[in-house]
Amino acid sequence: MSDQPSELTHFNAAGEAHMVDVGDKAVTHRVAVAGGKISMLPATYAMVSAGTHKKGDVLGIARVAGIMAAKRTSDLIPLCHPIGLTRVEVDFFLEDADTTVRCEVRAETRSQTGVEMEALIGLQVALATIYDMCKAVDRGMQMGEIHLLEKSGGKSGDYRAR
Secondary structure (H helix, E strand, O other): OOOOOOOOOOEOOOOOEOOOOOOOOOOEEEEEEEEEEEEOOHHHHHHHHHOOOOOOOHHHHHHHHHHHHHHOHHHHOOOOOOOOEEEEEEEEEEEHHHOEEEEEEEEEEEEOOOOHHHHHHHHHHHHHHHHHHHOOOOOOOEEEEEEEEEEEOOOOOOEEOO
16 A cells, blocks of 8 residues: 555535545444553552552443544534444553553454444543543543554555554
């Protein structure tokens, strides 16, 4: 796949924003995986990783929030098509060395358009939920490295981050 960007598709010939017509595209199995992380103080990390936060299972609640957000992506992103998701998986990886929780969200569909936005929105809401649940003890948490890790299916082919 080329590193050259293609034309922006959300603008018509007059330069006006519009929703892309996907009516003639083939229905294919499409997958996207997004990743990112949230860094926190060691004491906050200890509560999250041990599941001892007084608000409950932080990662369990963040997982459900990420799934719910992926399902509502077209309500949040103005030109995003509503699609039927066949799968959303939210995984957390505890990184003790730098007191970071890394998150990956995998979204899948059989549709005429991709699921990159669903994976990215699910990821960001999952991380924001961790922040929300822990902000009383650590307002300095930092979210970052949010990016598309991979995608497959569709006309543009496969992509894997380097």
